[in-house]
Amino acid sequence: MLTHNELTSLPWSLVVIADSKIIANHQILEINGNFYSAHSSSIFPNHYNQQTRWYNKGGQVILFELQSGTFARLEPADIIKSTVDEFDGFEYGKVFELRNGQKWRQTDGLNSPCSPGGTVWVFNHSIIRVANWNFDVPVQLLK
Structure with missing residues (x-):
């Protein structure tokens, strides 16, 4: 698990969340035509703007909302x-x-x-x- 300092120093990319839904206690996010289940200690904000970033390397995806400081690990969702x-x-x-x-x-x-x-x-x-x-x-x- 990365520390907060390690997370904030990653090469983050701007990302647009097209849609979000809570289904069967999973927060599902639609990003670039793909679906992900967000794993976090809190629900990701339902507003997404220019403050949302993601880090995607080798299938490990982390989402970060700068305004709220919320991090989430993303896994592909069916x-x-x-x-x-x-x-x-x-x-x-x-x-x-x-x-x-x-x-x-x-x-x-x-x-x-x-x-x-x-x-x-x-x-x-x-x-x-x-x-x-x-x-x-x-x-x-x-x-």
Whole structure:
């Protein structure tokens, strides 16, 4: 583990965080079209600006937010990000048809009516998050 002085002296690069979501107690960050799970003692701020830097060497990625002083170690995350047009809630056995052509079936009994669709995140081929709803719903890939 690097010390604070070693971390601050690394050759940091400017980075843009395209999106961020908490899924199954993991903070997922979208950076340069790739997805990462952030491992830190605190949740990374949900605002990203010119103060966010990263160090990426040989697959070891560290993210640093200068304004808050927050560091996070990043690991690749298994994420599928797509959209869903038709979405009217969660219920056991419901099939979610994503715009990318995939179909996922809900495998638990959570029932909740919800508003129209939007962005869909599938984490580790087992959890779905639809739009801004704070439900981590178990799913199974059908197609």
